[in-house]
Amino acid sequence: MLLLSKFPKPCPYHVVEALAKAFSCYGMNLLKTIKEENIELLCAFTPKYYVEVFAAKNRVHELLAQRYEVLLETLFSAGIHIARLTREGHRVILLLGALELLRGRFSRGYVVIKGKGVKAFLYGRDVLQESIECMEPFDSSECLGNPVLVCDEKKEPLGWGRVAKKGGRLTILNVLDLGWYLRCGV
Amino acid sequence: MASHYNTLLRLAKKHLEVLKKLRVAVKELASKSELQALAKKLGVHADQVARYYLLWGDEDEVVRFFQAKPPPKSIRVNTLKTSVDELVERLSRKGVKLRRSDLVPYGLIVEECPYTSLAALHEYLKGMFHIQGLASMLVVPQLEPEKAEVVADLCCGAGGKSTQIAQHNPSSPVLAMDCNERKLLALKLHASRLGVYNVVAVKDDARRVYVYGPFDRVLIDAPCTGEGLRPFPGKAKPRSFEDVVSRVELQVELLVSALLALSRPGILVYATCSTAVEENELVISTVLKVFKNVEVVEPSIPVGERCIAEYGPLSFEGEVELCRRLYPHKQGLEGFTIYKLVLQ
Numbered sequence: 001m002l003l004l005s006k007f008p009k010p011c012p013y014h015v016v017e018a019l020a021k022a023f024s025c026y027g028m029n030l031l032k033t034i035k036e037e038n039i040e041l042l043c044a045f046t047p048k049y050y051v052e053v054f055a056a057k058n059r060v061h062e063l064l065a066q067r068y069e070v071l072l073e074t075l076f077s078a079g080i081h082i083a084r085l086t087r088e089g090h091r092v093i094l095l096l097g098a099l100e101l102l103r104g105r106f107s108r109g110y111v112v113i114k115g116k117g118v119k120a121f122l123y124g125r126d127v128l129q130e131s132i133e134c135m136e137p138f139d140s141s142e143c144l145g146n147p148v149l150v151c152d153e154k155k156e157p158l159g160w161g162r163v164a165k166k167g168g169r170l171t172i173l174n175v176l177d178l179g180w181y182l183r184c185g186v
Numbered sequence: 187m188a189s190h191y192n193t194l195l196r197l198a199k200k201h202l203e204v205l206k207k208l209r210v211a212v213k214e215l216a217s218k219s220e221l222q223a224l225a226k227k228l229g230v231h232a233d234q235v236a237r238y239y240l241l242w243g244d245e246d247e248v249v250r251f252f253q254a255k256p257p258p259k260s261i262r263v264n265t266l267k268t269s270v271d272e273l274v275e276r277l278s279r280k281g282v283k284l285r286r287s288d289l290v291p292y293g294l295i296v297e298e299c300p301y302t303s304l305a306a307l308h309e310y311l312k313g314m315f316h317i318q319g320l321a322s323m324l325v326v327p328q329l330e331p332e333k334a335e336v337v338a339d340l341c342c343g344a345g346g347k348s349t350q351i352a353q354h355n356p357s358s359p360v361l362a363m364d365c366n367e368r369k370l371l372a373l374k375l376h377a378s379r380l381g382v383y384n385v386v387a388v389k390d391d392a393r394r395v396y397v398y399g400p401f402d403r404v405l406i407d408a409p410c411t412g413e414g415l416r417p418f419p420g421k422a423k424p425r426s427f428e429d430v431v432s433r434v435e436l437q438v439e440l441l442v443s444a445l446l447a448l449s450r451p452g453i454l455v456y457a458t459c460s461t462a463v464e465e466n467e468l469v470i471s472t473v474l475k476v477f478k479n480v481e482v483v484e485p486s487i488p489v490g491e492r493c494i495a496e497y498g499p500l501s502f503e504g505e506v507e508l509c510r511r512l513y514p515h516k517q518g519l520e521g522f523t524i525y526k527l528v529l530q
Contacts, residue, residue: 037383038357039383055383056383056386059358060383062359063336067398070398071398074388074390075386075387077370077374077387078387079382080378096378122308122311178312178379182305182311
């Protein structure tokens with residue numbers, strides 16, 4: 001990725017709208033949350049067709065605006081990288097950073113896993129039916145394309161998954177988990 | 187600004203001529219047969235034994251330093267996500283034995299851990315703690331980050347101290363600079379894991395920090411020989427005098443640029459994981475000769491020793507003593523030297 005090819009600025013309306021819609025699938029009001037937390041959503045447009053979205057404190061945005069010229073070529077990242085979207089906003093990919101915003105604020109679109117399933121999931125593996133404690137589905141058909149939020153019995157987010165049936169049994173396919181912080185090798 | 191920086195640097199570097207005198211003294215001492223024998227016994231370079239003999243004048247102390255055991259592992263509770271009590275309870279249930287640190291309220295010493303790595307714990311992945319040495323944790327509070335408007339963390343590496351600053355002050359921006367892209371990527375991931383929204387990572391040579399200023403707080407965890415980390419596996423490298431002083435110029439350059447970037451009033455903390463006088467007292471003394479409006483304030487750290495006034499043929503102004511030196515063989519912590527400078 002690395003150096004942002006376009007300087008992160010407050011996200012345009014259509015991006016914020018797409019993100020708010022994605023987060024609402026999990027029962028979270030994104031606009032309310034970022035206002036409460038004094039967070040700004042910053043968008044950087046990469047050379048291809050993606051928009052990288054960062055959540056940063058308001059004062060970070062002020063600093064970036066004030067020191068724009070010196071930071072233009074050297075800025076690496078700002079705040080937490082929460083999502084990636086196609087430029088039109090049609091497809092939203094929520095990243096591990098998004099779990100931070102969702103922590104304690106989600107009420108649907110999640111699955112609770114337990115026991116060995118937690119370990120397996122954090123090792124990048126799928127979770128079998130016997131490790132699924134419960135599920136709270138999405139309440140809108142528009143959300144069905146989104147991954148489910150995978151959490152443990154304490155309702156602490158562990159990552160993203162997809163619900164599937166394998167051999168007639170329910171399985172949570174691993175999409176992205178917190179173990180990636182170690183496995184990525186950085 | 188660049189020409190002002192270059193002028194100050196030129197003036198400062200003239201004062202580094204004293205290194206020639208020091209080199210003669212070290213080499214002379216290092217050539218003595220008893221010190222050479224001691225160096226061989228300890229598995230270190232004779233120059234190192236000579237330098238620490240110059241520091242203490244006591245062979246037994248030198249031996250204790252080079253044979254120090256590694257300090258115990260420690261972790262920093264991420265108080266943005268959890269409390270010390272909660273984390274102790276959670277980890278204790280998993281068989282991890284922890285002891286609270288007397289020195290840092292959110293520091294925990296790991297006495298026993300049944301896992302191969304602390305990073306394998308789910309609480310680590312959830313961002314509830316960061317693995318960090320206790321001596322390293324003592325640096326950030328000296329910056330008084332709670333009252334800061336804008337902070338610069340130079341040579342930030344993977345962001346251990348940047349995220350610690352954010353823990354003290356989750357709102358004010360922290361500009362974390364490093365020239366190593368891989369480390370900045372690690373910093374970006376740590377910020378995400380620890381839930382830190384106010385760190386801005388910048389890929390640039392930290393000697394250019396004066397371009398990015400002003401800042402009312404600047405932290406320099408300067409690139410150094412890491413002599414204070416000797417007890418750790420893989421860190422005990424034999425170092426010649428030339429090796430030790432090879433970073434001194436860079437350290438002076440960083441400090442000069444950082445002071446130019448500091449607003450008034452401002453606080454700068456200069457720290458190294460090194461116990462080498464060349465990388466600490468000498469650097470501070472050199473820069474103080476060209477910055478007359480900088481005051482050295484004694485860090486409020488209840489352990490450790492003050493810095494050195496005399497070192498072989500060198501003697502330093504009184505205020506240069508006002509730092510904290512930490513040694514593995516004395517305080518049971520990583521070797522660190524910490525200075526707090528205030529710009530009036």
